[in-house]
Amino acid sequence: TKCGFLYRALGFTLATGLEADKVEVLLLELLYKTDYGNDFDREGVILCFGLCARGQVKTVLNVLHDFEERIQESEQSWQIGAWRKDHPWRRETVKSALMVMYSCVASYCHPQMLLTHVDNPITAKIIHHYSSSCQDICLKMAFMKSVVQVTTAIKNIKDLEDFQFAQKMTLTGIIIATIKAEPTDSLVSPVRTMAMEALSHLSNLKPFYSTEESNELMDISIHSVISLQPPAEDNESIQTLYANAKHALEQLMEGLMQRQLDPKGLQEMVHLLEKWILSEKEGEREKAMNLHLHLLQIYVQSIGVCIPLKLGQFGTLVGLIAPCTCDSHRRTR
Structure with missing residues (x-):
């Protein structure tokens, strides 16, 4: 104009x-x-x-x-x-x-x-x-x-x-507090999605997050998204917010996983999802399994070479997922 x-x-x-x-x-x-x-x-x-x-x-x-x-x-x-x-x-x-x-x-x-x-x-x-x-x-x-x-x-x-981006941890603290303040049972704005996108961008800058810090970011973000109820099919605006929130969570976890691309990092990430995979709520189990599958695919694509799992690691992964093949919820199966 x-x-x-x-x-x-x-x-x-x-x-x-x-x-x-x-x-x-x-x-x-x-x-x-x-x-x-x-x-x-x-x-x-x-x-x-x-x-x-x-x-x-x-x-x-x-x-x-x-x-x-x-x-x-x-x-x-x-x-x-x-x-x-x-x-x-x-x-x-x-x-x-x-x-x-x-x-x-x-x-x-x-x-x-x-x-x-x-x-x-x-x-x-x-x-x-x-x-x-x-x-x-x-x-x-x-x-x-x-x-x-x-x-x-x-x-x-x-x-x-x-x-070294000196303000990184201050910004991270504000963003975490913002995500925590978002209701876990309803979605009315793109705030949590934008917050996770901001964390994804921050994660690429030095000083890099420690393993503990990354796990905390993922845990808080998972909790913020995975409990959300799927919106009604006739509510397109909320459906878009919902899809964007799930995508932002995937991108954040994917980016943080790239920083520790080894069996230990994979296992820690799976551990964060464990309680949701074992949830009594069908929707939470489904979202957790979808996220788990997505991250496994990214992991396999990214490592390039086969890094052998230590004794017990493979069994732990299989033991967590195997019961889900008999899940009462069809999409989770």
């Missing part, structure tokens, strides 16, 4: 054409004049800041910091800038926009500048805005989107060498 083009053009122009102080004035004015309740305006400004960061990342970060300082006095109130009669800003809407703005800056800025700024201020500010908010569904989704954007930007850098 015409307006979208203007935001994009403005971002490109500010990235290359003006002195930093003039760019600061223009960007700050843009932040103040944006109607954050309008999806198009908000997304346009976010894109503009990202594009501008290609050539003016320090300036962009300074402007965001300046803006945050100026609105901080009213941050505790429900409305930020409530003195604006045309469109007062809802606090959570602004925080949501700022989080994604920081992650958009990460997506577009020069790789070397990203490594310099990604932990602080970029990720630190994303964490701040999330932690100091009411954490409604929209904000949770914006946070997960930001994490994925930042981690993708880091992963896309060719010469990462030994870069």
Whole structure:
């Protein structure tokens, strides 16, 4: 659209054409004049800041910091800038926009500048805005989107060498808490799916999760998804959420399994599924067996060479699965 083009053009122009102080004035004015309740305006400004960061990342970060300082006095109130009669800003809407703005800056800025700024201020500010908010569904989704954007930007850098993402465990803790807070008997938003996708992206960055940490992530994620009731056939939106949640769980477990691709790692993963495979509920058994089968297939495809199981390991695997061949539930059999 015409307006979208203007935001994009403005971002490109500010990235290359003006002195930093003039760019600061223009960007700050843009932040103040944006109607954050309008999806198009908000997304346009976010894109503009990202594009501008290609050539003016320090300036962009300074402007965001300046803006945050100026609105901080009213941050505790429900409305930020409530003195604006045309469109007062809802606090959570602004925080949501700022989080994604920081992650958009990460997506577009020069790789070397990203490594310099990604932990602080970029990720630190994303964490701040999330932690100091009411954490409604929209904000949770914006946070997960930001994490994925930042981690993708880091992963896309060719010469990462030994870069350690210092904020990784803080982000992981927030995401785990979010997954735990999701109801295990109902599915009303894509939050848990986005959270598992964020964990999948984080798992690819150093410092890598320990075996214990990986097992905890998998255990919490399994518990969040496997107890969900299959949605009614006529409810397409919930069906999509349900399918996406199962897929995100598969992807997360698959990614974490790749870090310990040996019989011990396989056995630990199977152990996490054991209580669900032995569940009294048909739906839980079916989902657990499907997940178990998927991971076994990935394991066999990935190892390339045959790593012999230790004495007792094969028997344990067979002993767990064998009774399921007589399961009363046809799909589990």
